[in-house]
Amino acid sequence: MFGWLRSAFTYYVNSTGRGGSTYKRLFNPNARDWGAYLSRWGKFHSVGTNVHINIGCNITDPGLVRLGSYVGLSDCTLIGHDAVVALIEVRYGKHLDSVGFIDIKDNCFIGYGAIVMPRVTIGPDSVVAAGAVVTKDVPPGTVVGGNPAKVICTVEELIKRIEARCAEYPWIDLVKQREGAYDAEIEPTLAAERGEYFFRDGKNG
Numbered sequence: 001m002f003g004w005l006r007s008a009f010t011y012y013v014n015s016t017g018r019g020g021s022t023y024k025r026l027f028n029p030n031a032r033d034w035g036a037y038l039s040r041w042g043k044f045h046s047v048g049t050n051v052h053i054n055i056g057c058n059i060t061d062p063g064l065v066r067l068g069s070y071v072g073l074s075d076c077t078l079i080g081h082d083a084v085v086a087l088i089e090v091r092y093g094k095h096l097d098s099v100g101f102i103d104i105k106d107n108c109f110i111g112y113g114a115i116v117m118p119r120v121t122i123g124p125d126s127v128v129a130a131g132a133v134v135t136k137d138v139p140p141g142t143v144v145g146g147n148p149a150k151v152i153c154t155v156e157e158l159i160k161r162i163e164a165r166c167a168e169y170p171w172i173d174l175v176k177q178r179e180g181a182y183d184a185e186i187e188p189t190l191a192a193e194r195g196e197y198f199f200r201d202g203k204n205g
Contacts, residue, residue: 017041024055031055031072038062048106064099068106068124076114076128078102105140125155170197 006027013023014037023029029037031052039047043062048069057073059065061080082098089095100118104110108122111130122128122138129145129152138144143152153161166172171193174186 013037014040029055031074035073039067045101061099064101064118066101066103068104068108070107071104072109074110074112074114074130076110076112076116078110078116080118082118127155127158 009019009023009027010029010033013019017040020037020041023037024034031054034055035051035053038044038053039049039051042059045063045066047067048071050070051067052072054073054075056075058077059080060078064080065078080099080102085096085098098118100120102116102118103121104116105122105124105126107125108127110116110122110128111132113130114128114132114134116122116128116134120134120137122134123140123142125141126138127143128134128138128149129143131147132145132149133147134144134149136148138149139151141155143155143158144150145152166175169175171190174190174193177183178186
């Protein structure tokens with residue numbers, strides 16, 4: 001019954017654009033489904049295909065945001081304006097506007113807790129690390145992190161580092177059998193093996 005209701009409501013939301021907040025609150029859509037909804041109804045300047053957006057992502061000014069294809073937004077924040085102009089108007093009597101675009105090119109991932117400030121372009125094939133504060137353009141094919149964000153390495157170097165770690169994992173063959181990044185059938189086995197591997201000494205501290 002619940003599955004039918006979810007499917008029906010998801011269809012209604014995606015076809016009409018209505019009920020998005022209810023859909024988000026009651027059904028907790030995954031990043032793929034929420035990204036599909038926002039791609040159509042999120043009022044971005046423009047958006048490509050296969051965009052994944054976590055429901056915890058905060059986009060203050062979607063009309064100032066352009067997203068390419070195969071973009072992943074974790075629980076990050078994209079800020080398109082600076083509200084300090086309100087204070088400046090009250091205190092100094094100046095009528096100003098402080099806004100800026102955010103342009104995220106193809107094949108990019110923005111990590112958990114990252115903040116992207118106005119007037120920033122994230123180059124294609126790039127990664128913004130969790131917690132980073134991006135105030136300047138990100139070069140193509142790079143990983144940036146920190147506050148303010150700086151280049152840490154290239155994406156190719158990141159892949160090599162992750163591959164080297166994975167070579168030590170006893171469950172890596174299971175991961176290679178997955179279709180996509182998550183498989184509900186093997187996830188319990190993976191979780192058990194990870195716990196055993198990382199905490200196998202049986203100590204805490």
